[in-house]
Each structure stands twice: as structure tokens, then as C-alpha cells.
Amino acid sequence: MTTDSLKELDKRHKQFVDDRNWQQHQSPKNLTMALTVEVGELVEHFMWLSREESWKIEEKKKDAVAEELADCLIYLTRISGELGIDLVAAAHEKCERNERKYPVEEFQEGYRRPHEYKDKDKY
Structure with a gap:
């Protein structure tokens, strides 16, 4: 099932x-x-x-x-x-926050982990 x-x-x-x-x-x-x-x-x-x-x-x-x-x-x-x-809604909201917090353009060069992001506390 x-x-x-x-x-x-x-x-x-x-x-x-x-x-x-x-x-x-x-x-x-x-x-x-x-x-x-x-x-x-x-x-x-x-x-x-x-x-x-x-x-x-x-x-x-x-x-x-x-x-x-x-x-x-x-x-x-x-x-x-x-x-x-609502776990699914909460997960979608978290994804949206992460997308704002870790913008794609900031991670295109090299290998950086999220905690190495310079503006990680911005959002």
C-alpha cells in the first residue's frame, strides 16, 4: 500500500x-x-x-x-x-526561507557550506 x-x-x-x-x-x-x-x-x-x-x-x-x-x-x-x-506547509515555508537566506549566486563559485556564508544571519 x-x-x-x-x-x-x-x-x-x-x-x-x-x-x-x-x-x-x-x-x-x-x-x-x-x-x-x-x-x-x-x-x-x-x-x-x-x-x-x-x-x-x-x-x-x-x-x-x-x-x-x-x-x-x-x-x-x-x-x-x-x-x-501542517508538516508539508512548514517544510515549504522553510525551503522559501532557505532560498532567501542562501541565494544561488552566492554559491556558484567554489565549494561553500551554508555555515560559511557571509550573510547567513541576514534573514
Whole structure:
């Protein structure tokens, strides 16, 4: 089953939580803590790999990475659902801020990371 709606995903997982009477544990604080655990589990799959090796992970590991990414996405949608935040709208707004903060013309010459940008606090 595939879907492209984060709201549908959140609704499905909220039902999963409600069916098990776990809502009592679903505070934004607890969900955020759980998210950090899942991010740590995701990091473990790439720890000690070279940059190149991280692109060439075997299928079995890729499946495990997909599972951890799914866990992270579920927790993100649950946090945003509990707080009434439209996660997709927030992400689009963040992209717009980043586009203003890091103008294309400032990054065309050479290799600079965002924290090396001279006017990074301008916006």
C-alpha cells in the first residue's frame, strides 16, 4: 500500500496508537524523544562508512535503512499531528526561507557550506 499523504499516514498511525491505548504516551516530548532514538538507529547503518560506501549499501541494509526512515517519518508526522502543524506547509515555508537566506549566486563559485556564508544571519 502506498500513499502520498502525510495526513493519511498520521491518521493511520494515530488509529494504531488508539487501538492499543497508547495515546497516554503520545506527548510531543515523548514523541520527540522516540524520534531521536530512531534517528540514532538510522545513523548506525552509516557509521564508519566512507562517503562513497554510504551510496553503495547492499539491498538488505537498504531495507533496514528504509525501515528506520519510515520510523522517523511516522514520529515526525505524529509530533506535527499532536501539535496541529501542517508538516508539508512548514517544510515549504522553510525551503522559501532557505532560498532567501542562501541565494544561488552566492554559491556558484567554489565549494561553500551554508555555515560559511557571509550573510547567513541576514534573514
